[in-house]
Amino acid sequence: MKYEKIVPTGNYPCKIFTFYTKSPDRLIPSHWHGSGELLFCISGELEVTFKNTCYSLKENDLLFINSNIVHSSRSPIPGECLAIQFPLEYLAEATEGQYGKDFIFELTPKQQSNVLKELLLSIRKHFSKSSLAEHLLVKSNVYRLLSELCKEHLMSVANIKEIQSVKYLEKMREVNDYILQNYHRDLGIEEVAQVFSYNTSYFSRFYKKFMGITFTEYLHSIRLEAAYKELRDTDATILDIAYNSGFSTVKSFYNVFKKNYELSPQQYRQKYFKK
Missing domain, CATH: 2.60.120.10 (Jelly Rolls)
Incomplete structure (x- = not known):
């Protein structure tokens, strides 16, 4: 996302x-x-x-x-x-x-x-x-x-109970830009909250309120997009793709990928990208 x-x-x-x-x-x-x-x-x-x-x-x-x-x-x-x-x-x-x-x-x-x-x-x-x-x-x-x-x-x-103000949307854009620049490494909500001077618990609620999804869901979607492109455009191993995309383990990459695409990364590559 x-x-x-x-x-x-x-x-x-x-x-x-x-x-x-x-x-x-x-x-x-x-x-x-x-x-x-x-x-x-x-x-x-x-x-x-x-x-x-x-x-x-x-x-x-x-x-x-x-x-x-x-x-x-x-x-x-x-x-x-x-x-x-x-x-x-x-x-x-x-x-x-x-x-x-x-x-x-x-x-x-x-x-x-x-x-x-x-x-x-x-x-x-x-x-x-x-x-x-x-x-x-x-x-x-x-x-x-x-x-x-x-x-x-x-x-x-x-x-409407909640209208997203321009002030908060601009802040969310800054937050998401930071995530986009750092998703490939070990990035957690605590770090992002600290960078933008928020309490972690407050930031978690703030993010969900104004984005409609959780911080973790957003981070996973950014990593999945990167993994998808590498899966499609390269012959890199599943292990390398997982780490290049910021996932801490192959298992976590597998679980998130399968939840979103209903196939494992290897199955998806074989079905859609191998001729």
Whole structure:
């Protein structure tokens, strides 16, 4: 699980892209970003998990993921999806400072919206074109999307027990950057808490509250990502991969890997990476 920096698509104030899922084994591991994200399943099926809930998007289903929410996705059935990622600064500007302060968006596959679907299909058709007229059409449709979301899909922050403040999110970004730089060695929660001047018990609660997962779960996910790449791209032994990724023993690497991938590292390499 890592922080992802969103860079807007050229000519637009947000990032717009389609992605095709060709394999049921496709998995986007847990990540988060400051941008809000609108997903539109055009065909196939997409499962998105956040806040301990799995949302299953089938053809024509929509889902909005609010800013700074840790989420992951997989594709049980191959297909095509459209994604629009709205930078937090743009959302704040477009909503006159109200997004995140007064409200967030609530849109799940159970909530149907023909207006949003028509706008998204139009954006999909025109966003990659090169003419100024089409760029303006897409920009106007993005504003219409936000207008429809503000009209029909608001959730007042007064109804939400915990809103992640910018102050704490910036601190979490610093903490996670430190973990990312040091995951490969013997790194524990006590060290990280001390580096950022926290009591260990408080830091443990603080981390879970604002990240939605524990410190150990995050550290394991970073180490797993590194191990996965080495498993895929090199002929290194399982022992070397375990130690290179920061796991203290092969057994701990095996247990964490199997819990997440349902196969041992060696079985996974043989099944997916050996030709």
